[in-house]
Amino acid sequence: MQTPIPGAPPLTPSPGSPQIPSDAVEIALAASGDAHAFERLYRAHVARVHSLVRRMLGDEDAEEVTQDVFVRVWQKLGTFRGESAFGTWLHRLAVNVVLARRADLGTRRRRFHDDDAPLELVSARPGSPEAVMDFEQALARLPEGARQVFVLHDVEGYRHEEIAQMLGLATGTSKSQLHRARMALRHHMDR
Amino acid sequence: MTTGHWTSRLSEYLDNELSPPERAAADAHLRTCAACRATLDELRAVTARAHALSDHAPARDLWPAIAAAIGSEMSPLAPRRQRTPRRWSFSLPQLAAAAVLLVTASGAAVWSLAGRGATAVATAPRPSARTSPTTPPLRATSFTAQRPTAEQSYDAAVADLQRVVEAGRGRLDEKTLQIVRKNLATIDTAVAQARRAVEQDPANAYLNTYLARTMRRKIDLLRQVAALTAIES
Numbered sequence: 212m213q214t215p216i217p218g219a220p221p222l223t224p225s226p227g228s229p230q231i232p233s234d235a236v237e238i239a240l241a242a243s244g245d246a247h248a249f250e251r252l253y254r255a256h257v258a259r260v261h262s263l264v265r266r267m268l269g270d271e272d273a274e275e276v277t278q279d280v281f282v283r284v285w286q287k288l289g290t291f292r293g294e295s296a297f298g299t300w301l302h303r304l305a306v307n308v309v310l311a312r313r314a315d316l317g318t319r320r321r322r323f324h325d326d327d328a329p330l331e332l333v334s335a336r337p338g339s340p341e342a343v344m345d346f347e348q349a350l351a352r353l354p355e356g357a358r359q360v361f362v363l364h365d366v367e368g369y370r371h372e373e374i375a376q377m378l379g380l381a382t383g384t385s386k387s388q389l390h391r392a393r394m395a396l397r398h399h400m401d402r
Numbered sequence: 403m404t405t406g407h408w409t410s411r412l413s414e415y416l417d418n419e420l421s422p423p424e425r426a427a428a429d430a431h432l433r434t435c436a437a438c439r440a441t442l443d444e445l446r447a448v449t450a451r452a453h454a455l456s457d458h459a460p461a462r463d464l465w466p467a468i469a470a471a472i473g474s475e476m477s478p479l480a481p482r483r484q485r486t487p488r489r490w491s492f493s494l495p496q497l498a499a500a501a502v503l504l505v506t507a508s509g510a511a512v513w514s515l516a517g518r519g520a521t522a523v524a525t526a527p528r529p530s531a532r533t534s535p536t537t538p539p540l541r542a543t544s545f546t547a548q549r550p551t552a553e554q555s556y557d558a559a560v561a562d563l564q565r566v567v568e569a570g571r572g573r574l575d576e577k578t579l580q581i582v583r584k585n586l587a588t589i590d591t592a593v594a595q596a597r598r599a600v601e602q603d604p605a606n607a608y609l610n611t612y613l614a615r616t617m618r619r620k621i622d623l624l625r626q627v628a629a630l631t632a633i634e635s
Contacts, residue, residue: 239592245584245585246469277460278464371419
């Protein structure tokens with residue numbers, strides 16, 4: 212009987228997948244309370260988490276929410292059992308923190324309804340001054356609903372069914388928001 | 403169907419989410435509609451751009467605030483300007499310099515532990531910035547074949563390094579020693595668990611590599627502490 216190390220992926224890998232999780236030792240140490248091991252995990256993953264948070268919520272709240280994500284990871288690390296890659300687990304936890312923050316910000320009511328005007332701001336014609344806007348800047352100016360669906364689907368790779376569940380939408384709404392975002396962004400491909 | 407109708411469904415077309423009849427109809431429309439083909443190309447470029455976005459770390463180091471929130475100390479890995487002197491002794495510059503000085507007798511044992519001559523290599527990049535320049539790559543399957551020898555070498559390397567650490571422990575502050583002891587205890591637990599798992603499934607390359615990695619972790623930590631004692635002297 213194999214005894215798992217608390218917080219570490221199981222010692223027995225899935226069939227056909229002998230890859231050692233590169234974070235395994237750090238996870239085990241961090242889960243046992245080693246803050247220095249946790250710092251190494253932080254440094255390995257902070258760029259991806261921060262980028263996700265920034266794209267979902269904007270620059271203003273990104274650093275604070277990124278901090279919250281890692282504090283939450285520290286608190287929850289003991290529940291990580293290795294069913295998924297650590298990065299995937301961390302990423303999903305980050306999304307949950309973002310969504311909770313979004314609710315705190317009180318944006319839930321208006322996110323998919325009152326946002327037509329901002330969408331127009333990024334729907335520039337090719338060759339217009341707006342078109343030279345950096346893609347990330349254009350993304351940041353999308354209305355919140357379209358931006359979050361776009362980030363989750365096209366950047367992060369979630370499926371519409373998952374996004375609909377996470378955001379509390381109908382799947383069809385997720386699809387239509389994604390299309391709106393893509394249509395708005397297509398003129399900002401200059402960089 | 404009109405161009406407007408199909409324009410609104412091009413993302414679904416792109417994502418392969420249309421039913422077969424709908425897709426066939428869309429294909430028929432696209433053959434005759436240059437505007438929709440152009441829009442589809444633009445949407446395809448947007449999705450490609452999204453996949454290629456780079457991740458960027460925050461402009462400032464968030465670790466000090468996180469460490470404070472979780473009740474930890476300042477970081478040994480944080481930029482030097484943000485560190486409080488001597489709150490924690492494992493600084494990277496020290497360790498990097500010490501690694502050059504400290505090619506101890508354990509070096510040969512570590513090489514043996516890693517299994518020279520093996521053919522199957524299972525390496526994974528380590529997030530730790532503390533990896534010694536003398537550290538050899540990990541090798542998986544060889545550890546099984548050479549396990550008795552490798553474990554003896556590991557034990558010898560650990561003993562060598564522990565003697566060095568013991569001799570220099572007076573040069574380390576008590577807080578550092580406490581953290582080292584705690585980390586060593588954690589690693590020892592992991593090694594013991596991994597050894598038990600390997601005993602039950604000796605041919606499992608995953609387990610052997612996991613065991614080797616865990617053992618190496620202890621040697622790396624001891625090596626770093628030994629290097630630190632040499633520097634502090």
